[in-house]
Amino acid sequence: MSVGAGASFRSGAVGQVAFRRIERGVLGAAGVAGLVLLWQAAASLSGVPRYFFPSPRDVAGAFTVLLEKGILPAYLADSAGRYLAGIGLGTAIGLALGLALGVSRRAASMFGPLLNFFYAIVEVAWIPIFVIWWGYGLRTILVALVYVVAFPVLFNTQAAVRATPRVLIDAVRALGASPRQVLGEVIFPAALPGIITGFRVGAGFAFRGLIFAEMIAAKNGIGYLILTSAANHATDRTIAGMIVVGTVWLVIDQLYLRPFERVTVERWGVLRHAEE
Amino acid sequence: MRKNSGALGTVPFVALGLAWLLIPMLTKIPPYALPTPGEVIGRLYSGVVDGSLPKDVLASLRRLLLGFCIGNGLAIPLGIAIALNRRVSDLLRPLLTFLASIGGIAWVPLAVVWLGVGSGAVLFVIANQIFFGSIYNTVTGVETIPRVLRRAVLSNGARGTQMLWELIVPGALAQIIVGLRTSMAYGWRALVAAEMIAGTNGIGFRMMEAVKWYQTDTIVLGMIVIGVLWLVLDALLFSRLERATVVRWGLLRETA
Numbered sequence: 001m002s003v004g005a006g007a008s009f010r011s012g013a014v015g016q017v018a019f020r021r022i023e024r025g026v027l028g029a030a031g032v033a034g035l036v037l038l039w040q041a042a043a044s045l046s047g048v049p050r051y052f053f054p055s056p057r058d059v060a061g062a063f064t065v066l067l068e069k070g071i072l073p074a075y076l077a078d079s080a081g082r083y084l085a086g087i088g089l090g091t092a093i094g095l096a097l098g099l100a101l102g103v104s105r106r107a108a109s110m111f112g113p114l115l116n117f118f119y120a121i122v123e124v125a126w127i128p129i130f131v132i133w134w135g136y137g138l139r140t141i142l143v144a145l146v147y148v149v150a151f152p153v154l155f156n157t158q159a160a161v162r163a164t165p166r167v168l169i170d171a172v173r174a175l176g177a178s179p180r181q182v183l184g185e186v187i188f189p190a191a192l193p194g195i196i197t198g199f200r201v202g203a204g205f206a207f208r209g210l211i212f213a214e215m216i217a218a219k220n221g222i223g224y225l226i227l228t229s230a231a232n233h234a235t236d237r238t239i240a241g242m243i244v245v246g247t248v249w250l251v252i253d254q255l256y257l258r259p260f261e262r263v264t265v266e267r268w269g270v271l272r273h274a275e276e
Numbered sequence: 277m278r279k280n281s282g283a284l285g286t287v288p289f290v291a292l293g294l295a296w297l298l299i300p301m302l303t304k305i306p307p308y309a310l311p312t313p314g315e316v317i318g319r320l321y322s323g324v325v326d327g328s329l330p331k332d333v334l335a336s337l338r339r340l341l342l343g344f345c346i347g348n349g350l351a352i353p354l355g356i357a358i359a360l361n362r363r364v365s366d367l368l369r370p371l372l373t374f375l376a377s378i379g380g381i382a383w384v385p386l387a388v389v390w391l392g393v394g395s396g397a398v399l400f401v402i403a404n405q406i407f408f409g410s411i412y413n414t415v416t417g418v419e420t421i422p423r424v425l426r427r428a429v430l431s432n433g434a435r436g437t438q439m440l441w442e443l444i445v446p447g448a449l450a451q452i453i454v455g456l457r458t459s460m461a462y463g464w465r466a467l468v469a470a471e472m473i474a475g476t477n478g479i480g481f482r483m484m485e486a487v488k489w490y491q492t493d494t495i496v497l498g499m500i501v502i503g504v505l506w507l508v509l510d511a512l513l514f515s516r517l518e519r520a521t522v523v524r525w526g527l528l529r530e531t532a
Contacts, residue, residue, distance in 0.1 A: 027363060028370035035371055052389060106284075113285035114292070120510075121503035124468045128483045128495045133309060208462070212381045212469045223382075227473070230385030238385050246378035253377065 054236035059243070062236035071225070072244065079221040082138070083210050086145025087203055093146065094153025094202070095195060099183070101154070102161025102191070115154065123148035123209050127216055141213040148209045149202035153195065160194025161187055196264050200257045207249055222248075311493035316500070319493040328482075333501065336478040339399055340467050344460065346399075347406025352452060355414025356444060365415065376412050380405025380466035384473050394476045401470040406459040413455025417448030457514050464506060 036056050043055030050058055066072040101108040123144045130140040164187050172186050214223025222241055229237035296313055299305065311319075323329030358365050358372075380401045387397035387404075421443065429443045471480025479498050486494035 024366050027366035031367040031369075031371045032374070034367075109282070110284045111288055114288040117289075117503055117507065120506040121499050122465050122468065122506070124465045124472070124480075125483070125499045125502045127472070128487045129492065129499065131487055132490065132492055132495065205462075205465070208379045208381050208465065211379065212465075212473075215381075215384070215473060226382055227385045230389050233389075235386065235389055238389070242378050242382045242386070245382045246374050249377040249379070250374060 051233040058236040090146040090149025094150035098154040098157025152202040153198040156198025160191035164190040343402030351410035359418030376408035405466040409459030417451025421447035
């Protein structure tokens with residue numbers, strides 16, 4: 001009997017959680033639907049020219065055309081390639097430098113101020129000189145992305161390495177671990193949550209940086225689509241592009257970056273420990 | 277950690293300056309691609325003397341400040357209001373998350389269609405960027421106040437404004453300040469980017485104009501000004517603000 005009571009209590013709680021989740025989803029969807037309806041009503045009732053204020057239907061139409069003509073998939077692939085290459089390379093560089101500066105206090109105090117200064121020159125500000133050096137094209141975009149990702153990864157890695165408990169390093173060393181083992185089996189795992197946080201920050205800046213760089217220096221990609229369409233009075237395409245940008249970032253952030261961070265952080269229990 | 281670097285930290289700056297001086301003499305990089313330090317200093321001097329540089333800096337800073345005040349002035353009260361009611365919060369949260377994820381820079385072309393090239397479009401972009409960045413953090417801040425605290429304050433008879441000022445605002449403050457700071461970092465980038473595409477004055481505009489005429493001294497000067505301004509802003513505003521509030525109350529976790 002007590003088992004039955006426990007089970008029913010538990011299923012009640014589960015039911016409540018499920019109900020709450022459904023309620024949340026329904027309300028959230030209603031919010032989005034409400035905005036779309038309002039927007040449609042405003043566009044059709046105001047009589048403002050379509051190029052100035054396209055309705056959701058116009059945007060949906062533009063989206064379909066972009067899909068059918070294969071423009072959108074092709075541009076998405078262009079942007080994705082640049083983005084992945086940029087953050088991959090930027091993370092590798094930031095990680096290597098961050099580990100080095102985290103381990104060596106001397107190097108950190110030597111290069112810290114210079115790095116801070118260069119980080120303050122945001123990647124957006126580098127684009128004009130890159131354009132002078134390399135023209136409008138892939139290299140300009142790629143270097144800007146590498147630049148913007150490398151710094152947050154570097155700083156967070158450095159801080160996380162520095163925060164590795166000395167005791168652990170000494171203990172492993174006393175057990176006869178080589179420097180390489182210390183780095184690979186103590187410092188790196190201990191620093192991983194920090195590295196991931198830096199990666200997430202960098203990936204966020206890089207995504208915006210990509211859109212901007214494509215507006216200035218590309219002949220394809222989502223940023224190019226948004227800008228050129230607006231210049232050609234195809235504002236419905238511009239908005240379709242913006243919605244794609246928002247959706248893509250949402251997917252990257254919610255489906256990949258946040259869970260990734262949660263998993264690593266939870267596994268190593270660092271954040272929870274710090275919160276207590 | 278990065279504070280007591282002292283003299284050692286100046287070494288790379290000196291080395292970099294020397295390299296910058298020597299590279300044009302030793303290599304065949306065309307002069308237009310890399311201005312000499314002398315040219316950049318000369319550009320700084322002439323810009324200060326004819327007043328064009330301070331004018332651009334002020335135009336950019338004014339916009340940043342205005343965008344910051346408009347964005348946060350709307351976002352923080354609205355965010356608190358949304359987060360106080362669970363249903364309203366459920367209704368609007370996905371929408372806000374989505375709009376925040378579009379990001380200010382993607383709005384630049386639309387802003388130009390609506391407001392034309394110039395200050396209006398730039399201001400729209402930066403206020404937009406800051407608003408969405410900030411409101412998300414405010415809502416999260418209020419929602420993560422432990423329910424126990426809310427009940428405790430309620431059962432002690434606090435209502436209305438007292439509840440707001442003694443529980444909600446202090447409870448959400450750490451997250452709100454994180455929001456202020458992140459939104460400023462994104463806002464600063466959005467400002468420079470928007471000025472480059474849609475501006476008619478300001479540092480970003482001046483740099484992009486210089487690209488047309490291959491005036492690399494102006495571009496490099498602009499980059500240095502942007503770097504210095506950001507460091508000054510960060511040191512003056514945020515490090516101080518954080519020390520005065522979050523760190524003092526022991527709420528800061530060194531994550532961001």
